[in-house]
Amino acid sequence: MRALVIESPAVFSVQVRPDPTPDAGEVIVAVRASGICGTDLHLLDGELPYDSFPVVPGHEFFGEIVAVGAGVDSARIGGLVAVDPNLPCHRCSECRRGRTNLCLNYAALGVTLDGGCAELVKVPAHLAYDLPAGISEAAALLIEPLACAIHGFDVLPRNPNDRYLVYGAGTMGLLMSQLAADLTGEQVDIVEPNPVRRQLAEQFGHRAAAHADDLDPDSRWDTVIDCTGVVSAIEDGLTRVRRGGTFQCFGVADQGAVIKLRPFEIYRDEITIVGSMAVLNSFDRATTMAESWGDRLAPLVTHQLPLDGYADAVEVFRAGSGLKISIRPNERTHR
Ligand SMILES: [Zn+2]
Numbered sequence: 001m002r003a004l005v006i007e008s009p010a011v012f013s014v015q016v017r018p019d020p021t022p023d024a025g026e027v028i029v030a031v032r033a034s035g036i037c038g039t040d041l042h043l044l045d046g047e048l049p050y051d052s053f054p055v056v057p058g059h060e061f062f063g064e065i066v067a068v069g070a071g072v073d074s075a076r077i078g079g080l081v082a083v084d085p086n087l088p089c090h091r092c093s094e095c096r097r098g099r100t101n102l103c104l105n106y107a108a109l110g111v112t113l114d115g116g117c118a119e120l121v122k123v124p125a126h127l128a129y130d131l132p133a134g135i136s137e138a139a140a141l142l143i144e145p146l147a148c149a150i151h152g153f154d155v156l157p158r159n160p161n162d163r164y165l166v167y168g169a170g171t172m173g174l175l176m177s178q179l180a181a182d183l184t185g186e187q188v189d190i191v192e193p194n195p196v197r198r199q200l201a202e203q204f205g206h207r208a209a210a211h212a213d214d215l216d217p218d219s220r221w222d223t224v225i226d227c228t229g230v231v232s233a234i235e236d237g238l239t240r241v242r243r244g245g246t247f248q249c250f251g252v253a254d255q256g257a258v259i260k261l262r263p264f265e266i267y268r269d270e271i272t273i274v275g276s277m278a279v280l281n282s283f284d285r286a287t288t289m290a291e292s293w294g295d296r297l298a299p300l301v302t303h304q305l306p307l308d309g310y311a312d313a314v315e316v317f318r319a320g321s322g323l324k325i326s327i328r329p330n331e332r333t334h335r
C-alpha cells in the first residue's frame, strides 16, 4: 500500500509499505478521506512531546472496512466507519477516574501510531463507528473534529441565554460557533482577522469582525472560546469575559507560549478558565450529529487532494487560505 510517512520533523514522502494485517479485535480500513488539522502541523514541525517518528499522520479519517481480525464480526466488512483515533491505556490514574482523554500514556492513531494518510490503516474494531452508507464525505470527515467540539461544550456551562464570543473562524471555530448557536438560538459573535473566513462565518449566520471592539466595544460575553491558540487572541479574549463568565482555551497554543493576565480581574470578576482536550464520550454523539447536520458541513471542506498532494495541503493550511483539507489516499489524481 502507499502511505504518507513523516520520517522526522519536516521530512516526509509517499512510500510503499506492506499492507497491514488485522490482529484479534482489529479491522483494516481502506481510507476514503483523512483531514488535516493544526495537530498535524505541530507533529510535522516536531513540536509534539511524543517520540512518534517515523509515523503516518492522519487522526481524522473515515473509510470502508476491508478485513477483520479474529473475534470481529465479518459482517462488518464493506461497512463505512469513522475512527476515534484516541487509544487511552485504561490503566493509568486518569483513565481509572474515567478521564481517558487525559491518559498519562497518550497514544493516538496518526500521532504516535500510524494513521489515516495511507491507503490502508489498522484500527481497533471498537473504535470504528459505523456510518450510514449515504453520509456525505464532509460529514464523515468532520466527525472527529465535531467530537472534540462536543467535548469542549461538555466542560462549559450551558445556559440558554448566554452570549458567546469565539476567536477564530477556522474549522473548529465554526463548529464551536454552530454548537453555541444551536444551544442558544442566538447569533454567535466571532473575531477573525481573515476576511474570507469572516464571510464564511456570516454565511453560517454568525456575526464576525476583525476585532472584538468592532462587534461591541463595551460588551462582555458570558462565554469566550479561543479556537486559535494565538497569544494575542487569548490575551484579548480574557478581557472580554463578563463577570462570572467563562473563558475556554480550546485552540492548541505552542507548548512554550506564555500569556499575560491580571489575576486581580480573575479574582474580582470570578472568571473561570477551562481547557478542553480531545474526545471524551463524545464520538458517538458526533456521529449522530454529523449525519443530521449533513449539508451544513459541506462548506467546511475546501480542498481534496491525493497523497502526493500532502506538501500542497500543508502549504494551503499554513497560508490559512482553506478550512478543512481532505487527503484522499486511494485516489491518484488531483481534483
Ligand atoms: Zn485534529
Ligand SMILES: [Zn+2]
Residues within 6 Å of the ligand: 088, 089, 090, 091, 092, 093, 094, 095, 096, 100, 102, 103, 104, 105
Ligand atoms: Zn491512561
